[in-house]
Amino acid sequence: MPRFQVLLTDYAWPEIDIERETLREIDAELIVPPDTQPATLARLATSADAIMTCWAQVSASVIDAGPRLKIVSRLGIGLDNIDVARCTQLGIPVTNVPDYCLIEVAEHTLAILLALGRNIGHYHHATQSGTYQLQSGPELRRLEGQTLGIFGYGNIGQKLAQKALALGLRVLVNSRTRRELPPGAAWAAIPELLRNSDYVSLHVPLTPETRDMISGPELAQMKPTAFLINTSRGGLVDHAALAAALAANKIAGAGLDVQVPEPPDLTQAPYNDPRVIVTPHAAFVSRESLANLRSRAARQVADRLTGKTPENVVNPQTLGAGGHS
Numbered sequence: 001m002p003r004f005q006v007l008l009t010d011y012a013w014p015e016i017d018i019e020r021e022t023l024r025e026i027d028a029e030l031i032v033p034p035d036t037q038p039a040t041l042a043r044l045a046t047s048a049d050a051i052m053t054c055w056a057q058v059s060a061s062v063i064d065a066g067p068r069l070k071i072v073s074r075l076g077i078g079l080d081n082i083d084v085a086r087c088t089q090l091g092i093p094v095t096n097v098p099d100y101c102l103i104e105v106a107e108h109t110l111a112i113l114l115a116l117g118r119n120i121g122h123y124h125h126a127t128q129s130g131t132y133q134l135q136s137g138p139e140l141r142r143l144e145g146q147t148l149g150i151f152g153y154g155n156i157g158q159k160l161a162q163k164a165l166a167l168g169l170r171v172l173v174n175s176r177t178r179r180e181l182p183p184g185a186a187w188a189a190i191p192e193l194l195r196n197s198d199y200v201s202l203h204v205p206l207t208p209e210t211r212d213m214i215s216g217p218e219l220a221q222m223k224p225t226a227f228l229i230n231t232s233r234g235g236l237v238d239h240a241a242l243a244a245a246l247a248a249n250k251i252a253g254a255g256l257d258v259q260v261p262e263p264p265d266l267t268q269a270p271y272n273d274p275r276v277i278v279t280p281h282a283a284f285v286s287r288e289s290l291a292n293l294r295s296r297a298a299r300q301v302a303d304r305l306t307g308k309t310p311e312n313v314v315n316p317q318t319l320g321a322g323g324h325s
Contacts (some may be wrong), residue, residue, distance in 0.1 A: 002029035004305050007048040008035050009056035010083065012281075019052070022298035026306050032115075035115065038062060045069065048100055057264075059209045060086040071304040075297045076160040078233060079314060081207045088315040089264065095300040099155055100293040101284040104201075106159035108283035109231045112255030113164075113199050116227045117143045121277045132228070138252070144168030149188070151198030151213070152204035152232070153179055160201065161185050174196055175204075194221040199229060206233035214238065219245040227253050231283040243269035244274070257283045268286050 006028050008019060020030050028070070031038050031048065036056035040298065045051065045066035048072045051058055055074040060083045063069065072087055073095040087094045114123055118135040126136050149166045153175035161171045161182065171185035172193045194200065200222060204210050214228065215238035228251060230237050239260065245251050246269065253275035262281055270276050284293075300310035313319060 002027050004028035004049040005031055005047050006050045006052060006301055007031045007033070007041070007044050009033060009041055009053040009058065013056050013283075013294070016294075018294040019298045022295060022302060025137070026302045028302070030304065041065075049305055050244040050296055052301060055081060058082045063087055063090065063092065066217070071301055071310065072298045073297045073310075075293055077101070080204055080233065081205070083112050084315060091318045092313050093304060093310065093313045093318045095254075095297070095310050096303075096314060097296050098312060100296065101286070101289040102155045102159050102224055104286045104289045105156045105231050105283045106163055108257060109156075109160050109201055109203075109229055109255075110163050110167075110228050112231070112257070112277055112279070113148070113201070113227070114143070115277055116199070116229075116253055116255055117146070122274060125274065130250065137182065142149055145170070146198040147172060147196055149174070149193040149200045151193070151200070151202050153177065154203065155179075155230075157203040168197075174242065182323075190218075190222060195223070197226060199227050199317065201229040202232045202236050204232060204236065206235045212238040212241075216244070219250055223250050224250055225252050227251065227255065229255040231255075231257040234258040236278050239270055241263075243273070246270055246273050247264070253277075255279075257281055258291065 003028060006023055008030050031044055031227060033044050038059055038061055041062045042065035045062050046174060047243060048066050049068050049070055051072045052075060058072055058081060062085050071091050072082055072092060072094045074082060077096055077098050079096060079310055082094055084094050099190060122137040145168060147170040149172045150161060150173050153173045164171055165182060165184045172188040173181060173185055174188055174190055174193050213236050242254060254270060255277040257279045258281055264271050266272060271278050303310040
């Protein structure tokens with residue numbers, strides 16, 4: 001019998017060799033459920049010493065079902081799929097990997113911006129349909145000198161600002177935490193950012209306060225020539241309001257890497273709108289970022305189960321605890 005059991009609720013890559021090899025070092029067996037239904041996860045949690053999770057919901061019912069749980073490790077940055085408060089009540093540390101894909105998300109955001117600004121998506125679909133005509137798309141503008149508004153100036157927001165400034169874009173920033181800004185970037189209140197930006201990009205966590213932070217009133221403040229980009233969390237955007245704004249030509253288009261739900265119904269607005277670029281929650285992915293993420297998340301579990309302090313504990317008040325009491 002293995003010394004430990006680790007429940008891996010779900011993963012977004014084709015194999016789990018990195019996770020298995022890391023956990024094998026401490027004689028831990030990896031358990032993969034047949035589905036991510038709460039009842040299934042709760043049943044398997046009863047014998048788990050740890051949980052690793054990508055996108056599946058690790059709710060209070062799942063956490064309560066695991067009397068041996070000593071850690072919940074997120075294979076990612078955001079924590080909105082984990083009941084961190086319940087873990088904290090039970091003395092269970094929760095970890096994440098907050099810096100593994102900063103470059104990838106910033107690059108993906110910038111790629112969407114460039115594709116929207118240069119009509120890449122429109123021209124691609126038109127030529128694939130047999131239309132080779134410059135005039136088939138909206139009027140093009142020079143990107144240099146336009147303004148990118150960034151909501152959230154954490155690690156990803158900072159990376160994006162650096163890359164955008166290098167392309168000659170002006171940058172406006174709105175964030176709860178004020179950090180030093182590079183030349184060419186300026187702080188802006190929400191109405192000012194919405195009113196003056198040619199591209200609005202979201203880089204904040206999903207919380208009760210930020211849910212649907214971009215809805216009808218915010219979209220109405222944007223330029224009719226502006227684009228919305230979301231590579232953070234789908235719940236930040238009211239997608240029905242976005243569809244309505246597009247239908248009324250209140251904004252020029254959008255780039256969405258994250259949706260509610262995932263996958264969304266691609267036959268419905270705003271996803272079927274030709275002015276919207278949709279990617280399948282791919283911003284975080286690269287060979288390098290996934291290897292970094294998977295090895296570090298598994299190492300966090302291994303460290304906790306062998307009495308060491310794992311990195312990136314988001315509820316450090318639990319570190320003196322051993323799990324369920």
